[in-house]
Amino acid sequence: xxxxxxALVLSxxxxxxxxxxxxxxxxxxxxxEVVFNTVLAGYQEVLSDPSYAGQxxxxxxxxxxxxxxxxxxxxxxxxxxAGVVVRxxxxxxxxxxxxxxxxxxxxxxxIAGIAGVDTRRLTRHLRNHGAVPGAFGTASEAxxxxxxxxxxxxxxxxxxxxxxxxxPYVLAGxxxxxxxxxxxxxxxxxxxxxxxxxVTVVPAGFSxxxxxxxxxxxxxxxxGPGDPAAVTHAPAMIAELLGRVPVFGVCMxxxxxxxxxxxxxxxxxxxxxxxxxxxxxxxxNSIEITSQNHNYCVxxxxxxxVELTHVNLNDQTLEGFxxxxxxxxxxxxxxxxxxxxxxxxxxxxxxAEMMDRKAT
Numbered sequence: 539x540x541x542x543x544x545a546l547v548l549s550x551x552x553x554x555x556x557x558x559x560x561x562x563x564x565x566x567x568x569x570x571e572v573v574f575n576t577v578l579a580g581y582q583e584v585l586s587d588p589s590y591a592g593q594x595x596x597x598x599x600x601x602x603x604x605x606x607x608x609x610x611x612x613x614x615x616x617x618x619x620a621g622v623v624v625r626x627x628x629x630x631x632x633x634x635x636x637x638x639x640x641x642x643x644x645x646x647x648x649i650a651g652i653a654g655v656d657t658r659r660l661t662r663h664l665r666n667h668g669a670v671p672g673a674f675g676t677a678s679e680a681x682x683x684x685x686x687x688x689x690x691x692x693x694x695x696x697x698x699x700x701x702x703x704x705x706p707y708v709l710a711g712x713x714x715x716x717x718x719x720x721x722x723x724x725x726x727x728x729x730x731x732x733x734x735x736x737v738t739v740v741p742a743g744f745s746x747x748x749x750x751x752x753x754x755x756x757x758x759x760x761x762g763p764g765d766p767a768a769v770t771h772a773p774a775m776i777a778e779l780l781g782r783v784p785v786f787g788v789c790m791x792x793x794x795x796x797x798x799x800x801x802x803x804x805x806x807x808x809x810x811x812x813x814x815x816x817x818x819x820x821x822x823n824s825i826e827i828t829s830q831n832h833n834y835c836v837x838x839x840x841x842x843x844v845e846l847t848h849v850n851l852n853d854q855t856l857e858g859f860x861x862x863x864x865x866x867x868x869x870x871x872x873x874x875x876x877x878x879x880x881x882x883x884x885x886x887x888x889x890a891e892m893m894d895r896k897a898t
Contacts (some may be wrong), residue, residue, distance in 0.1 A: 541557040541558075542557060542558040542676055543555070543556075543557060543558070543676065544556050544557055544558040544652045544674060544675055544676050545652075545674060545675070545679055545682050546572075546623060546652055546655060546660075546672060546673070546674035546682075547672060547673055547674070547679070547682045547683050547685075547686040548572060548663070548670050548671070548672040548686060549670050549671040549672060549686050549687060549689055550667065550670060551683070551686075552663060553679070554623075554652075554655045554656060554659070554660055555654070555655070556623075556652040556653055556654035556655040556674075557652065557653055557654045558650070558651070558652060558675070558676050559622075559624075559627050559641055559644065559650075559651040559652065559653045560621075560622065560641060560644030560645055560649050560650050560651040561644060561645050561647075561648045561649055561650050562650065562676070563648075563650045563675060565675075565677065566675045566676045566677035566681070567673050567674070567675035567677045567681060567682055567685045568594070568620055568621040568650045568673065568674055568675055569620065569671065569672070569673040569685050569686070569688075569689040569690070570592050570593050570594040570619075570620025570621060570671070570672070570689065571592060571593045571594065571620075571669055571670070571671050571672075571689075571690075571691040571692050571833075572593070572594045572596060572623070572660075572664065572669060572670055572671070572672040573590075573593050573594070573595060573596065573664070573669045573808070573809055573811055573833065574595075574596040574597070574598050574657075574660070574661045574664050574808070574811060575595055575596065575597055575598065575811040575812055575831075576598045576599070576811065576812030576813070576814060577597070577599065577812055577813040577814075578599050578813070579605075579877060580611075580813060580876070580877035580878070581597060581602050581603065581640065582607050582608070582611040582612065582640070582643065583611055583612075583613050583726070583876050583877050584597075584831075585617055585619050585622060585644075585649065586611075586612045586613040586614050586617040586647075587613045587614070587619075587722075587724055587761075587831060588613070588614050588617075588618050588701040588722030588723070588724070588761075588762065588763060589722050589724075589761050589762055589763045589789065589790070589831050589832070590617075590618065590619035590620075590763065590831070591618035591619065591620075591697045591700055591701050591722065591763035591764065592618075592620055592690075592692050592695070592697055592763060592764060593619055593620055593669075593692065593763075594619070594620045594621040594622070594623060594672060594674070595619055595621070595622050595623065595811075596622075596623040596624075596655075596657055596660055596661065596664070597622070597623070597624050597625075597657065598657060598658075598661050600624075600625040600626050600657065601625070601626050601628060602624040602625075602626070602627055602628065602640065603624075603627050603628040603631060603639065603640035603641065604628040604631060604632065605631055605632065605633035605635070605636060606631030606632070606633050606635075606636030606637070606638060606639050606640060607631075607636065607637060607638050607639065607640050607642070607643035608633075608635045608636060608637050609637060610635075611877070612725065613724040613725050613726060613876060614701075614722075614723075614724065614725065616647070617647045617649060618700065618701055618722075618763070619649060621649065621650050621651055621652070621674060622644065622649060622650075622651035622652075623651065623652050623653075623655050623657060623660065623674070624651065624652075624653045624655070624657065625653070625654070625655060625656070625657045625658075626653065626654070627640065627641060627651075627653040628640070650674070650675065652674045652675075664808050665807075665808055668807040668808050669691070669807075669808050669809055669833060670691070671686065671689035671690055671691045672686050672689055673685035673686040673689050692763070692764045692765055692833060693765055693805065694765055694767070694768050695764050695765055695768055696764060696765070696768040696769050696770070697722075697762070697763040697764030697765075697768075698721040698722055698742045698762045698763065698764065698769055698790070699742065699743075700763075701720075701721070701722040701762065701763060702720045702721060702722065702741045702742040702743075702762075703720045703739055703740070703741050704741065705741065706738060706739060706740045706741070706744075707738075707739050708736065708737070708738050708739075709728055709731075709732055709736065709737040709738075709739070710732070710736055711731065711732035711733065711734070711735050711736040711737055712732065712733050712734045712735045712736065713734075713735070714734055714735035714736070714755040714756065714890065714893055714894075715735055715736055715738070715752070715753065715754045715755050715756075716731055716734075716735040716736070716737050716738070716754055716755065716756050716757070716758055716893075717737075717738050717739075717740055717749050717752050717754040717756075717757050717758070718731065718737050718738070718739045718740070718757075718758040718760055719740055719741075719742060719744060719749070719757065719758065719759050719760060719791070720739050720740065720741060720742060720760055721742050721759065721760045721761065721762030721769070721772075721790045721791060721794075722760060722761055722762030722763050722790065723739065723760035723761065723762075724760075724761060724872075724874060724876055725876070726872075726874040726875065726876030727758070727760060727761070727788065727874045729874065729876075730873070730874050730883065730886045731758065731886070734886060734887075734889070734890045735755065735756070735890075735893075737758075738752055738754070740752075742762075742769070742771075742772070743771060744775075745775060746775045746776075746778035746779050747778075749779065749783075750779070750782060750783065754783055755783070755784070755893040755896070756783060756784040756785070756786060756889060756892065756893040756896075757779055757783055757784070757785045757786070758785075758786050758787075758788065758791065758889075759772075759776065759785065759786070759787040759788065759790075759791025759792070759794055759795055760788060760789075760790070760791050761788050761789035761790050761791065761831070761872065762789070762790035762791070763790070764790075765803075765805075765834060766790055766793035766794055766797065766803045766834055767797075767802075767803055767834075769790075769794060772794045772797075772798075773794060773797040773798040774798070776794055776795055776797075776798035777798040780798065780799070780861075780864045780866060781863075781864045781865075783865075783896070784865035784866070784867075784889070784892045784893050784896050785864075785865070785866045785867070786866075786867045786868075786869075786889045786892070787866075787867070787868040787869070788869055788872065788873065788874075789831065789832055789869075789870060789871070789872060790832075791868075792836065792858070792868035792869055792870050793832075793834060793835075793836055793870070795866060795868045796836040796838070796841055796859070796868055797836075799841050799842055799843060799844060799861075799866070800840040800841045800842045801836050801837060801838050801839070801840055801841040802836075802837045802839070802840065803834050803835065803836055803837065804834065804835060804837055805833055805834050805835075806832075806833055806834065806835050806855070809831075809832060809833035809834075810830040810831070810832055810850070810852075810855075810871075811830060811831050811832075812829075812830060813827075813828075813829045813830075813875070813877075813878060813879060814827055814879075815827070815828045815829075815830045815850060815852060815871065816828070816850070816851040816852065817848050817849065817850055817851065817857045817858075817871060817882075818848065818849050818851055819847060819848055819858075820846070820847050820848065820849065821847050821860075825851070826879075826881035826882050827879045827881050828857075828871040828872070828873075828875075828879070828881065828882055829871060829872040829875040829876070829878065829879065829882075830870075830871045830872065831872065832870060832871075835855045835856065835870065836856045836868075836870065837856075838856050838859070841859070842863070843861055843862050843863030843864060844859040844860060844861050844862060844863075844866070844868075845859060845860050845861075845862055846858070846859050847859055847860050848869065848870070848871075850870075855870075856870065857869065857870045857871055858870060858871075860888075865892050865893075865895070865896050867885070867888060867889060867892060869882075869885055873885040873886065874886075
């Protein structure tokens, strides 16, 4: 089988050699912010998560694509990641659920990739130097280096406008009514929301008045990509909702909710991306293994009217809070997981209980 040589260059000049996989981008080069993800399975869910818009995803697990791809595993209809880096792309896939290979999936969605890369070396570099912009492709090394030098990260960029829905839509569900603000929502969130409520999904730019006009029992602020500080329109809108309807923020939604309550956000050195991060729920003292995907984190200094409830046991960063003055719940990680682990599903019950208490 013939291969096409490709190269990955980081903005600091570091070079990694490999072979091209997936789609072939126009001009032979793809650019984005290079991050690493530690999941052992669930590569399709990762690559189709809208929160990876603008990012090139490196998988630390060496063998990727072994069970192929299936449409049911897509987290969004249009994946937005800027590319994928793997050590070894499986040449054959094997699963009764598979509908196509991972490479076929990449080509169908126009996602370029590079395989054969020393991902252990790359991951160590990112751990030491942080997530950095980069470029990869089949163009000449000089062209790839030039693209890497001009590549942009996610700082100061509102990527939610790229991934949000263009118009509202409704999903049938349980007895309550939830409005979900789409900053880059995952399908797995719907799978956990619909058993407890019917869901109306609205664009990120929806006003508080327009949301409240839908008479929701609760509002979900979804996950999403990029720098939360760049989503400047959201905190004021969220502040108008607080005290009038229960609000549940997940990942980007958690960061925006915290900002509306007086906190600020900052960028982590290399982010939290994976399905194996330990978090302690300080309300119950239980430990859960969580699915995470964020480059930014909440600095709780200045936050008002909340109890801090969850902490990351790797680096002690804030992972969750609950309102004491208003009905609000913020969770930095992904309780819906997709594909797993499933330790955090209880948080949807907390949201349902919050909505029911507000109704009485």
